[in-house]
Structure formats: structure tokens, C-alpha cells
Amino acid sequence: MKQPFLKLIMVGLSLSCLCAAEEFKIPGLDKMAARAKETVEVTLDQSMLQLASGFLSKDDPDEAKVKKLVAKLKGIYVRSFEFSKEGEYSASDVEIFRTQLKQPGWSRIVGVKSVDGENTEIYVLKSGEQLGGLVVLAAEPKEFTFVHIDGPINPEDLSELSGHMGIPEIVKRKPKTEKKEE
Amino acid sequence: MRRLVFLLLFPCLLQAGEFEWMTREFARQSGTQPMHIPFFGLARFVVGVAHPAGTHDLRLAIFEHANVRAEQFSLMADSTVGQNWKPIVRVRESSGEVSNIYVQQDGKRVRVLVASRDKDEVVFVQVSIKPTELMNFLDERQHTHHA
Numbered sequence: 647m648k649q650p651f652l653k654l655i656m657v658g659l660s661l662s663c664l665c666a667a668e669e670f671k672i673p674g675l676d677k678m679a680a681r682a683k684e685t686v687e688v689t690l691d692q693s694m695l696q697l698a699s700g701f702l703s704k705d706d707p708d709e710a711k712v713k714k715l716v717a718k719l720k721g722i723y724v725r726s727f728e729f730s731k732e733g734e735y736s737a738s739d740v741e742i743f744r745t746q747l748k749q750p751g752w753s754r755i756v757g758v759k760s761v762d763g764e765n766t767e768i769y770v771l772k773s774g775e776q777l778g779g780l781v782v783l784a785a786e787p788k789e790f791t792f793v794h795i796d797g798p799i800n801p802e803d804l805s806e807l808s809g810h811m812g813i814p815e816i817v818k819r820k821p822k823t824e825k826k827e828e
Numbered sequence: 829m830r831r832l833v834f835l836l837l838f839p840c841l842l843q844a845g846e847f848e849w850m851t852r853e854f855a856r857q858s859g860t861q862p863m864h865i866p867f868f869g870l871a872r873f874v875v876g877v878a879h880p881a882g883t884h885d886l887r888l889a890i891f892e893h894a895n896v897r898a899e900q901f902s903l904m905a906d907s908t909v910g911q912n913w914k915p916i917v918r919v920r921e922s923s924g925e926v927s928n929i930y931v932q933q934d935g936k937r938v939r940v941l942v943a944s945r946d947k948d949e950v951v952f953v954q955v956s957i958k959p960t961e962l963m964n965f966l967d968e969r970q971h972t973h974h975a
Contacts, residue, residue, distance in 0.1 A: 683922040690916055697933050698959065730922070 674742050675725065678790070681734050682727035690722040711803075719797035726791040733787075740785055743792060747781060763787045773798060847954050851889040854908045858896055858950065862889040882961025884937060887954040894950040898924040901950070905943040913941055 679685045695716050702713040729735060747754070747769045756768035764786050771779035777800065782793040851862050868888060875886045896904060902918060905928050913930035920926050927944040934956060942953045 682920075685918070685920045687918040688916065689914075691914075694914060694916060694931065697931075697938070703960070728922075 672743060672746060672792070674739060678727055678735055678739055679725075681729065683730040684728040686724065686726040688722070688724035692720045695719050695721065715803045719795065719799065721794070721796040723794040723796070724792070727789065729788045729790075731788065735790055740783065740790070743783055751778070752781075776800065847887045847889070847952075850908050850910075851952060854889075854891065854904070854950070854952070857904055857908065858891060858894045860891045860894045860950075862891055865890065879958075879961065881965040882958040882963075883955050884958060885954075885956035887952075889952040891950040893948050894945070895948065896945055896950060898926050898945065901926045901943075901945040902928055905945075909941060909943065 699713045699716040702709040702716075704710050704713065727735070744767075751771050751773070752769050753772065754767055754769050756766065758764075758766045765784075767783045769781040769783075770777045771781075773779075776798050778798055780793075780795045780799055782791070784791040784793075855861050865888060872886050875883055898920065902920075906915065909930055913932050915928055915930050917927070917929040919928075923946070925944065925946040927942065930941040930943070932939045932941070937956050937958050939954060939956050942951075944951050
């Protein structure tokens with residue numbers, strides 16, 4: 647199993663059953679999975695996240711931050727498909743995902759297209775002053791990945807997860823300061 | 829005294845019973861029997877005493893010559909483990925290897941069940957882990973690795 651997924655599982659296991667979160671219902675997902683050579687599904691609903699957060703200490707400042715971040719999330723869902731040859735999934739297959747993301751509140755904040763056919767889009771759900779969710783669509787000629795983080799999320803908070811639960815440490819860059827002439 | 833021992837062992841017996849039930853159910857559905865693993869009882873004893881990486885119990889069942897197609901394995905595994913287990917990861921590879929990971933809360937511990945199928949071999953592994961101990965283990969390893 648690929649390392650990032652192992653890390654994600656570790657997050658799921660360590661993070662944690664009250665009520666089920668609303669998972670994206672994408673029509674045609676099963677058909678896409680059936681055509682794929684390899685599929686990966688990760689489903690961490692609110693109950694799993696609640697369970698995991700319950701195991702984090704309130705006393706440890708670092709763990710308390712992670713606990714607070716995770717407690718707000720409703721779910722983390724990943725669907726990744728790898729195809730044996732190009733053209734096994736069409737633009738219309740991806741368009742189904744985009745249609746779901748045209749619902750009120752969702753807006754596309756990042757769209758990257760490359761000449762070799764690698765397209766990445768990031769959508770966020772605005773919920774008042776903060777983000778209520780995040781979706782990443784990554785489409786390559788022979789690969790398609792869909793990631794949905796459901797719940798209030800602050801991109802800055804994500805860095806709090808680094809160095810915990812098997813997630814690699816993210817070294818924060820210090821802002822560059824201009825050298826004063828002596 | 830006998831009652832005390834029984835009360836202490838009851839949760840373990842209950843868990844063991846569930847795993848035994850699962851393997852029996854899969855054996856019934858697939859028409860194969862789990863193979864005998866020599867000295868596995870000793871391995872379980874060591875895990876139960878040493879708690880490596882926060883692991884408190886280990887169960888294993890291997891089915892050889894299980895004639896289960898990759899497409900039907902997940903459905904079969906889901907029906908075998910029952911609704912108390914939450915599927916969190918499902919992986920299907922081009923080689924026909926299928927791995928499903930299920931999780932269940934057990935007080936302060938988490939029970940993890942991995943059901944995998946590769947060619948004609950099906951494996952069920954169940955561990956009972958204490959997440960805090962596992963996380964400490966992973967963090968320590970990470971720090972050692974970076975040092």
C-alpha cells in the first residue's frame with residue numbers, strides 16, 4: 647500500500663461515533679471504479695474522527711490542538727482510481743463531480759492545467775466566515791483522485807497535524823527579513 | 829476465584845469468539861477451512877504480554893485455495909464481518925489483490941480487522957490496539973528516523 651494512504655489510515659485510526667457525516671454522493675462513481683485497474687477508497691466518517699480525537703490528550707498542548715481540529719471535522723473521504731490506459735474515463739465522468747460542486751456555497755479556488763494532461767482543481771465550501779469543506783479533484787490521463795474533507799477547516803490548522811500520528815513534520819518557513827546594512 | 833478468573837477472561841473470550849465466528853462464516857461461504865499455523869498461540873502470548881506498538885491482541889486466519897473472485901471478495905468480507913465493523917479503507921489492485929480495513933471501538937482500545945485476498949489466498953488479521961501507545965510508537969520512530 648502506498649505510504650500516503652498508510653499515513654491517512656493512521657490518522658483515521660488515531661483520530662475518532664455519534665452520527666454519520668454526509669458523504670458526497672457522486673452518481674457514476676461505481677461505474678468509474680469498475681473500469682479502473684486499481685481503486686483506493688478511504689472513508690473516515692464523523693464517528694471515526696470522533697473516536698480518534700477521543701484518544702488524544704487534552705493536557706498535551708500539541709495533541710490538544712490536533713484534537714480541537716479533528717473534533718470539528720465531519721469526515722475525510724478519498725477515492726482514487728488508476729486506469730490501465732488513457733481514455734478509460736472521459737471528461738464527462740469528471741464533469742459529474744464538477745456538477746456536484748456547482749451547488750450553492752461551493753467555489754473553485756484553484757485550477758491547474760498542464761500540457762501533459764494533469765489537471766488539479768480545489769473547491770471550498772464557504773460557511774459564514776470560515777471554510778466548511780474542501781474538495782480536491784486531481785485528473786491525470788490514467789489516474790483520477792477525489793478527496794473530500796467535510797467540516798470547518800482552516801488550511802493553517804492542517805499544519806498542526808504535522809509530526810503527529812505518523813504524519814511527517816512540516817517545517818514552517820520563516821518569513822524572509824531584509825538584511826540591514828551595517 | 830474461578831468466577832474472578834472467568835470475569836477477567838470473559839472480554840477476551842468474547843472477542844475470540846467473534847473472530848472464530850467470522851472465520852467459520854467465511855469458511856462456510858467459501859467452502860474452505862483456515863489453515864493451522866504452528867506456534868501462533870505463542871506469538872499471541874508474546875503480543876499479549878509485550879504489547880508491541882500498542883498492540884494488545886492478535887488474531888490470524890489464513891485460507892488457502894479459497895476460490896473467491898476479486899469482485900465478490902469485498903461483498904463476502906462485509907457480510908462476514910457484520911455491521912459492527914466500519915470499513916475505512918478498501919484497496920483493489922490490478923493484480924487482483926483486494927484489501928479491506930475495518931475498525932471497531934472497544935473501550936479505550938480500537939480493534940482493527942484487515943481482510944485481504946490475493947489470488948487464491950484469503951487472510952483475516954485482527955489486532956486490538958491502544959491508539960495512544962501506537963501514536964507514541966510512530967512518533968518516536970519518526971523522530972529517530974529524522975535524527
